[in-house]
Amino acid sequence: MCGIVGLFAKTGEIEQSLGEHLGAMLVQMDDRGPDSAGVAVYRDPAPAGASKLTLYSADLLADWTALAGELTAVIGAAEVTSVRSSHAVVVVEAGAAEAEDWVRANRPDLRVVSAGSVIEIYKEVGRPHAFARRFSLGDFHGTHALGHTRMATESRVTTEGSHPFSTGLDLCLVHNGSLSNHNRLRQELRREGIRTQTENDTEVAAGYLAWRLREGATLEQALEGCLDDLDGFYTFLVGTADGFAVLRDPIACKPAVLAETDEWVAMASEWRAIAVLPGAGDARMWEPEPAVVYAWEKQAVA
Amino acid sequence: MTTVGEVTSVEVVDLATTPLRELNQRLHDLAGGAPGPRHWRVLNPNGAHAIACGLDAEIEVEVKGHAGYYCAGMNKLATVRVHGNAGTGVAENMMSGLVVVEGNVSQSAGATGRGGLLVVHGDASARCGISMKGIEIVVRGSVGHMSAFMAQTGCLVVCGDAGDALGDSIYEARLYVRGSVKGLGADCVEKEMREEHVAQVRGLLDRAQIDDADPSEFRRYGSARQLYTFKVDNAGVY
Numbered sequence: 001m002c003g004i005v006g007l008f009a010k011t012g013e014i015e016q017s018l019g020e021h022l023g024a025m026l027v028q029m030d031d032r033g034p035d036s037a038g039v040a041v042y043r044d045p046a047p048a049g050a051s052k053l054t055l056y057s058a059d060l061l062a063d064w065t066a067l068a069g070e071l072t073a074v075i076g077a078a079e080v081t082s083v084r085s086s087h088a089v090v091v092v093e094a095g096a097a098e099a100e101d102w103v104r105a106n107r108p109d110l111r112v113v114s115a116g117s118v119i120e121i122y123k124e125v126g127r128p129h130a131f132a133r134r135f136s137l138g139d140f141h142g143t144h145a146l147g148h149t150r151m152a153t154e155s156r157v158t159t160e161g162s163h164p165f166s167t168g169l170d171l172c173l174v175h176n177g178s179l180s181n182h183n184r185l186r187q188e189l190r191r192e193g194i195r196t197q198t199e200n201d202t203e204v205a206a207g208y209l210a211w212r213l214r215e216g217a218t219l220e221q222a223l224e225g226c227l228d229d230l231d232g233f234y235t236f237l238v239g240t241a242d243g244f245a246v247l248r249d250p251i252a253c254k255p256a257v258l259a260e261t262d263e264w265v266a267m268a269s270e271w272r273a274i275a276v277l278p279g280a281g282d283a284r285m286w287e288p289e290p291a292v293v294y295a296w297e298k299q300a301v302a
Numbered sequence: 303m304t305t306v307g308e309v310t311s312v313e314v315v316d317l318a319t320t321p322l323r324e325l326n327q328r329l330h331d332l333a334g335g336a337p338g339p340r341h342w343r344v345l346n347p348n349g350a351h352a353i354a355c356g357l358d359a360e361i362e363v364e365v366k367g368h369a370g371y372y373c374a375g376m377n378k379l380a381t382v383r384v385h386g387n388a389g390t391g392v393a394e395n396m397m398s399g400l401v402v403v404e405g406n407v408s409q410s411a412g413a414t415g416r417g418g419l420l421v422v423h424g425d426a427s428a429r430c431g432i433s434m435k436g437i438e439i440v441v442r443g444s445v446g447h448m449s450a451f452m453a454q455t456g457c458l459v460v461c462g463d464a465g466d467a468l469g470d471s472i473y474e475a476r477l478y479v480r481g482s483v484k485g486l487g488a489d490c491v492e493k494e495m496r497e498e499h500v501a502q503v504r505g506l507l508d509r510a511q512i513d514d515a516d517p518s519e520f521r522r523y524g525s526a527r528q529l530y531t532f533k534v535d536n537a538g539v540y
Binding site: 252255257270271272273274275276281285286287289290 | 348349350367368370371387389390406408409427428446447
């Protein structure tokens with residue numbers, strides 16, 4: 001199973017209430033994925049020359065201020081801009097890759113959940129309504145966001161195995177389905193220098209996209225590459241700094257619905273997750289074709 | 303609803319305030335001709351699953367909005383009209399009756415249906431009529447890939463186009479498509495459209511109340527009967 005939701009704001013009003021709508025959508029997908037929940041929200045760009053990390057600490061009493069001090073001393077002025085439960089957002093005057101590498105090397109107790117300039121990722125085990133409360137989803141404004149509710153099949157129910165998975169700077173992936181060639185592909189990606197942290201199949205798909213993008217593919221080319229190189233069932237939703245993209249495998253067993261109004265574009269596993277949005281009754285609504293990449297970008301609708 | 307000479311009331315159930323199980327239980331309580339309202343209207347379906355599922359009574363149910371999965375599944379005798387779109391498996395395993403969807407339907411519409419008529423005024427996505435066993439399906443728009451997969455008996459009429467692998471591993475069902483067919487599945491071939499077939503399409507379009515498609519414009523597809531199960535040498539295997 002698993003549930004996927006995505007919301008792209010076309011008006012300032014929807015941007016201001018993005019988290020509230022995303023939370024409502026996510027809760028509708030509870031019975032598709034009661035094991036864990038997660039969101040990626042694109043918001044509050046880091047200033048020029050700075051980057052933004054979302055970090056996870058299993059210890060809820062982690063001293064984030066001390067971390068900011070360490071980062072400031074070593075790689076660039078750093079500030080913790082928000083702490084929500086087990087996750088903190090840190091803006092640091094350094095490149096995202098450099099900051100990420102430093103945290104990985106020096107703070108093994110923390111995990112980098114996302115890196116870039118606009119993305120923030122939050123994910124935890126548990127049901128979506130509890131997740132929405134714990135992370136105060138209703139507070140979030142942003143330009144667009146993705147969410148996922150997981151019913152685990154391929155690997156354990158852990159925070160690390162929850163979606164979204166970061167696939168590179170400001171990129172993330174959520175997945176409904178299961179991949180059957182992920183072990184082999186994980187080995188091949190490791191040889192290409194792509195790191196994975198779990199035994200999860202979706203993380204391999206995320207790593208595959210990161211590798212293709214690193215090798216110069218466009219997002220669309222990287223997604224089309226999935227059709228040849230991934231074996232299994234999938235509906236993917238990929239978040240980028242400017243929007244999101246949707247791809248279903250050629251058999252299209254896993255559901256997906258798209259809907260659009262003058263105010264928003266939404267994607268979900270099922271209509272009931274879109275029905276909670278304002279004006280949904282009058283939305284243009286369709287089902288994405290198998291093996292076709294659909295993408296929305298900020299510029300395209302401006 | 304008012305009819306000449308009498309006033310018939312409509313039982314209105316709002317799913318924003320009434321649990322879905324309560325609605326379905328009340329509908330099930332009408333099975334076997336039990337007394338109760340014959341005309342129902344369901345408000346605020348909002349994509350809920352299994353709306354008006356398992357009916358077994360000569361009643362009419364209007365669903366005012368978009369339905370989720372398995373709407374009107376296993377239907378017997380009843381007429382269910384969805385004034386919106388319907389999700390996966392609408393009218394799946396229908397036995398008899400009529401299901402009409404004004405909008406589009408998701409995959410596996412009419413799957414394994416044994417009887418009755420399913421009418422879709424929009425498009426149907428993948429696997430429409432998969433494993434159909436006697437149901438008749440009329441789609442005013444187009445159908446997605448692998449429609450009528452392993453279709454056994456019954457009839458699928460598509461006024462628009464059909465996706466890839468139409469009628470893969472088909473048995474005796476008849477497929478009629480007015481537009482293009484992206485590709486035929488294993489053992490599915492085009493067949494001669496004789497007068498009896500034109501008449502069959504005309505009859506189904508009439509019952510579906512579709513009057514803007516000319517029955518003579520349809521082409522017929524069915525089984526070439528060349529797969530394993532059709533070889534007489536294999537008849538005693540099971």
